[in-house]
Amino acid sequence: MIFQNLDISHYIYLSTVLFSIGLFGVLFRRNAIVLLMCIELMLNAVNLLFTALSTYMGDADGQIFVFFIMVVAAAEAAVGLAILVMVYRNTRKTDVSFLDQLKG
Amino acid sequence: MSFIILLPLLGFLVSGIAGKYLPKQVVGIISTAAVALSFGFALHMFLEKAVLGEAVSQKWFTFLQVGGMQIDVAFTFDRLSGWMTLIITGIGSLIHLYSMGYMKEDEGYYKFFAYLNLFVFNMLLLVLGSNFVMLFFGWEGVGLCSYLLIGFWYKNLNYGKAARKAFVMNRIGDLGLLLGLFMIYKEFKSFDYSTVFNLIASGNTSSATLTAIALLLFVGAMGKSAQIPLYTWLPDAMAGPTPVSALIHAATMVTAGVYLVVRSQALYFQSALASDVIMWVGLATSLFAALIGLKQNDIKKVLAYSTVSQLGLMFVALGCGAYTAAMFHLTTHAFFKALLFLGSGSVIHGMHHEQDIRKMGGLKSKMPITYITFLIGTLAITGFPFLSGFFSKDEILLHAFAHNPFVWGLSLISASITGIYMFRMFFVTFHGTYRNSHYPMEKVHESPISMTLPLMILAVLSVFGGLLNLPHYFGHTLAGAFSEFLAPMYSFAEHNPEVSASTENLLLGAAVAVFIIAFVAMRHKYISKNNVPESDEEMTGLGKVLANKFYVDEIYDTAVVAPVEIAGTVTDGLVDDIAVKGIADGIGSTPAMMSRGLSKIQNGNIEYYLVYMVIAVSILLAINLF
Numbered sequence: 073m074i075f076q077n078l079d080i081s082h083y084i085y086l087s088t089v090l091f092s093i094g095l096f097g098v099l100f101r102r103n104a105i106v107l108l109m110c111i112e113l114m115l116n117a118v119n120l121l122f123t124a125l126s127t128y129m130g131d132a133d134g135q136i137f138v139f140f141i142m143v144v145a146a147a148e149a150a151v152g153l154a155i156l157v158m159v160y161r162n163t164r165k166t167d168v169s170f171l172d173q174l175k176g
Numbered sequence: 177m178s179f180i181i182l183l184p185l186l187g188f189l190v191s192g193i194a195g196k197y198l199p200k201q202v203v204g205i206i207s208t209a210a211v212a213l214s215f216g217f218a219l220h221m222f223l224e225k226a227v228l229g230e231a232v233s234q235k236w237f238t239f240l241q242v243g244g245m246q247i248d249v250a251f252t253f254d255r256l257s258g259w260m261t262l263i264i265t266g267i268g269s270l271i272h273l274y275s276m277g278y279m280k281e282d283e284g285y286y287k288f289f290a291y292l293n294l295f296v297f298n299m300l301l302l303v304l305g306s307n308f309v310m311l312f313f314g315w316e317g318v319g320l321c322s323y324l325l326i327g328f329w330y331k332n333l334n335y336g337k338a339a340r341k342a343f344v345m346n347r348i349g350d351l352g353l354l355l356g357l358f359m360i361y362k363e364f365k366s367f368d369y370s371t372v373f374n375l376i377a378s379g380n381t382s383s384a385t386l387t388a389i390a391l392l393l394f395v396g397a398m399g400k401s402a403q404i405p406l407y408t409w410l411p412d413a414m415a416g417p418t419p420v421s422a423l424i425h426a427a428t429m430v431t432a433g434v435y436l437v438v439r440s441q442a443l444y445f446q447s448a449l450a451s452d453v454i455m456w457v458g459l460a461t462s463l464f465a466a467l468i469g470l471k472q473n474d475i476k477k478v479l480a481y482s483t484v485s486q487l488g489l490m491f492v493a494l495g496c497g498a499y500t501a502a503m504f505h506l507t508t509h510a511f512f513k514a515l516l517f518l519g520s521g522s523v524i525h526g527m528h529h530e531q532d533i534r535k536m537g538g539l540k541s542k543m544p545i546t547y548i549t550f551l552i553g554t555l556a557i558t559g560f561p562f563l564s565g566f567f568s569k570d571e572i573l574l575h576a577f578a579h580n581p582f583v584w585g586l587s588l589i590s591a592s593i594t595g596i597y598m599f600r601m602f603f604v605t606f607h608g609t610y611r612n613s614h615y616p617m618e619k620v621h622e623s624p625i626s627m628t629l630p631l632m633i634l635a636v637l638s639v640f641g642g643l644l645n646l647p648h649y650f651g652h653t654l655a656g657a658f659s660e661f662l663a664p665m666y667s668f669a670e671h672n673p674e675v676s677a678s679t680e681n682l683l684l685g686a687a688v689a690v691f692i693i694a695f696v697a698m699r700h701k702y703i704s705k706n707n708v709p710e711s712d713e714e715m716t717g718l719g720k721v722l723a724n725k726f727y728v729d730e731i732y733d734t735a736v737v738a739p740v741e742i743a744g745t746v747t748d749g750l751v752d753d754i755a756v757k758g759i760a761d762g763i764g765s766t767p768a769m770m771s772r773g774l775s776k777i778q779n780g781n782i783e784y785y786l787v788y789m790v791i792a793v794s795i796l797l798a799i800n801l802f
Contacts, residue, residue: 098786168782 083124090117104159104166108152115145177221177234177253180261181300183214188293195286201276207289208272211296215265218258226258229664233306247367252306256665259503260303260435263510267427268296270630274518275419277626278525288328288417295321299428303435307367308357311436315353315400318429319346325424326416335415342409349399349406353436356392359385373442377667383447390443390450394457397433402484403491404461408729410484414476418521421476426483426517427510434487434506437494442667445497455495455579459586462488464726466593470600471722473709474531475520478601482557483513485590489572492587498575499666500645500659505572507658508564508641512556515634519550522623522631523605528615534709535612536605542620547606549631554602556638558595559691564641570687571645577683578675588686595694603702604709611708649677 090113097110119138126134160166187210195203225232231254240247253261272292279288295318302314327339357367363385364372376386397403402410413425424430437444437454444451462485469481486509493502524531526543540547556565569591577584610617622628645658675683701707721727777788 095790099783099790102783171780171782173780 080124080128083128084121087117087121087124090114090120102167102169104156104168107168108149108156111152112145112149115141177217177232177251177304178236179217180214180221180253180265181251181297181304183210183217184265184293184296184300186210188290188297191286191293192290195290198286200280200285203286203289204272204276207293208269208276210293211265211272212269214296214300215262215269218261218265221253222258222262226253226255227661229255231255239309244365245361247309248307249310250306250368251304251310252369253304254665255662256435256438256503257303259507259662261300263507264296264299264303264428267510267514267634268292268299268423270633271419271423271427271514271518274422274521274627274630275417277624278419278521279417282417284328288325291321291324291328292420292423295325295424295429299432302432306369308360308369308372309367311439312353312357315396315432316350318424318432319343319350319400322346322413322424322429325420326413328416328420332415338409338412338415342413345406345409346399349396352392352395352399354396356389356396359389359392363389369439373440373667376442376446379446386443387447387449390440390447391453393436393440393443394433394450394454397436397491398457399433400436401430401433401487401491402461403433403457403488404464407461407465407484408725408732411477411480411725414474414480418476418517418524421480422514422517422521425480426513430483430487431490431506431510434490434494434502437491438499438503438665441499441665444494445666445668451495451497453495454491455583458488458491458493458495459583459590460488461485462492462590463586463593464488466590466597468722468725469597470593471709471719472597473534473723475523475533475536475601475605476517476531478533478597479513479516479520482516482594482598483509485594486513486557489569489587489590492576492583493572496572496575496579496583498572500662501568501571501575503662504645504658505568507644508556508568508638511634511641512553512565512638515549515553515631515638516557518627518631518634519546519553522546522627523550525623525627526620527612528619530612530615533601533604535614536610537608537708538606538610538617539620540606542617543622545622545628545631549628549635550602550606552635552638554598556641558598558694559591559687561688561691562642564638566687567642567645567647570684571647573687574647574675574680574683577679584683588690591687592690592694595691596698599695599698600702600709603698607703608706608708647680649680 094110094112094114094117097113098107101107101110119141122134122138122141126132126138156166159171163170187207190210191198191203191207198206221232231252233250233252235248235250237249238246239249272289275288275292279285282288298314298317298321300314302311302318305311305314323339323343326342327336329335330339360372361367363381364375366372366375375381399406410425410430414421416425444454465481465484465488469478469485472478472481486505490502490505490509493499493505522543523536523539523546526539526546527536530536552563556563559566559569573584573587573591576587610620646655648655724730777784
């Protein structure tokens with residue numbers, strides 16, 4: 073089985089790469105939808121790491137955490153998208169760099 | 177007693193608050209009546225109590241109580257303060273009456289009377305208070321009124337400056353007085369006259385302390401009574417209306433220093449050094465001011481320097497321990513100097529505000545009453561035999577001779593100079609030919625009755641004032657009434673100077689001789705030859721120095737005012753602008769700058785926030801890992 077050949081380090085590399093992609097997306101993209109997707113990507117990278125390490129350690133705690141994270145991520149996505157819809161209705165834009173009315 | 181003190185205050189309140197809405201006549205009558213009534217009560221009390229030797233003491237309320245210190249608003253009407261009260265309210269009422277005529281045309285009429293009443297009130301506080309703090313209140317109060325009245329015609333900038341000068345000069349003296357009061361409290365734990373003087377008389381205080389207190393109090397007296405080096409404000413104070421010069425700057429306020437010393441005689445009696453200082457300062461002032469008086473051409477300035485000179489003579493008497501002689505001269509001086517000032521006011525009034533004697537002359541036919549009363553005043557001050565000034569001045573000279581013949585010699589010179597400048601002024605003003613081309617002689621007029629009446633009363637007092645304290649060669653029943661009257665006020669027995677009868681006659685002869693010389697010389701110069709004092713440009717040599725008052729004002733300007741101004745500019749630039757402003761502004765502006773910088777971070781843009789978050793998390797991670 074190809075999965076047997078996979079070392080734990082591969083999982084760690086993959087999730088690190090995924091997390092970094094998400095992080096850079098968050099930092100350098102301006103479209104709010106892409107931003108939300110990137111956050112989702114970072115969360116899932118963490119999930120991947122949790123499950124991989126859970127299996128590797130033979131401990132179910134990590135997988136339980138994943139469920140919690142998925143719940144929170146779903147809620148976050150719902151609220152985030154709702155906000156985004158309202159922003160779009162008001163400004164006709166999804167570009168976050170224009171949303172600076174809260175500046176000090 | 178409350179009536180004596182409170183009536184002038186009431187007069188001040190009424191004329192000060194309601195005076196604006198009342199007709200001038202009413203304001204004048206109310207104020208004059210307030211002081212005159214006060215005089216009536218004072219006279220009554222004086223005859224009822226003080227003459228019989230009773231002192232009336234009243235405590236109104238406690239002004240301040242801190243720890244063991246208690247300061248009462250309390251008054252004592254004894255022979256000394258009672259006598260002063262009579263002079264103040266008596267001459268005060270005459271001058272109020274005079275002012276009703278003199279200030280008739282002035283727009284600040286009600287204000288003038290309010291200030292005058294306030295002055296009388298403060299002066300009464302000063303003399304009647306029974307502790308040093310009450311004296312200090314009155315002292316400052318009369319200083320304030322003096323300032324207000326000198327600068328009464330405040331629209332003239334120079335008059336305002338003269339007022340300021342008087343105030344500042346007095347402040348210097350007041351500082352000495354205040355320090356003296358502090359020392360008194362430190363030493364005796366009380367401000368009360370009787371407590372303090374009893375403790376001094378008990379002799380448990382070190383003489384160095386007593387001398388220090390005595391000298392500090394004398395510094396206060398120097399300021400108020402215009403002695404060297406603080407005398408320059410008094411001649412400038414002539415900027416005020418003439419009745420003010422007569423009341424405040426001749427008859428009453430400037431004698432406050434004399435009163436202070438007489439009141440504290442227990443102190444000065446124990447300090448020979450302080451007494452000597454007083455005597456020499458008084459002597460120097462007397463001579464110096466008399467010399468300057470020789471060349472002044474402003475009728476009021478001559479009188480002002482004469483006042484300074486006479487005050488100097490009083491201090492000579494105080495320094496010699498002749499307190500009665502000083503009080504006696506204070507009294508007669510109050511009569512004839514008030515008379516002379518009011519007379520000069522009458523001249524100024526008749527000449528329509530001309531004060532330069534070179535522009536007068538021959539006024540005797542136009543102003544007969546002023547002429548005669550002024551003549552009496554001049555004769556009294558110069559020591560014409562058997563007028564008031566003759567007796568009081570000779571008493572001082574006699575004491576001075578017994579103390580130190582050299583002091584007597586200098587005092588006599590000062591007295592003879594008094595004769596010279598007074599007759600010079602008198603002859604130039606009233607005799608000779610009229611010299612003012614701008615103001616025709618036909619328009620010169622005698623003053624109204626409200627102005628001439630006080631002149632006549634004061635003239636009578638100037639003639640007979642000397643009877644108060646006749647020398648002993650008038651026999652024991654008549655002589656020395658005033659000495660006997662004041663004797664219980666002293667902590668020691670004042671003795672007559674031990675001078676043989678022949679010496680005394682010689683001294684008397686010398687005094688009369690200098691009077692005659694002065695009279696004849698001036699008569700020759702200004703009547704027979706009809707000379708006129710030279711104009712400012714023609715003056716040369718010593719005369720010019722004298723006319724410019726020995727350049728004392730200029731010296732003070734250079735030595736004191738200019739350095740202070742420079743120091744002020746420097747501290748303004750360095751300390752205030754750079755140090756104080758820098759620190760104070762810096763404390764405010766640094767956080768403002770920092771917050772301005774930080775508020776740029778919070779720009780509302782979500783992208784930046786994300787970057788900050790990532791950076792912060794990275795730092796935290798780094799800290800945790802390494």
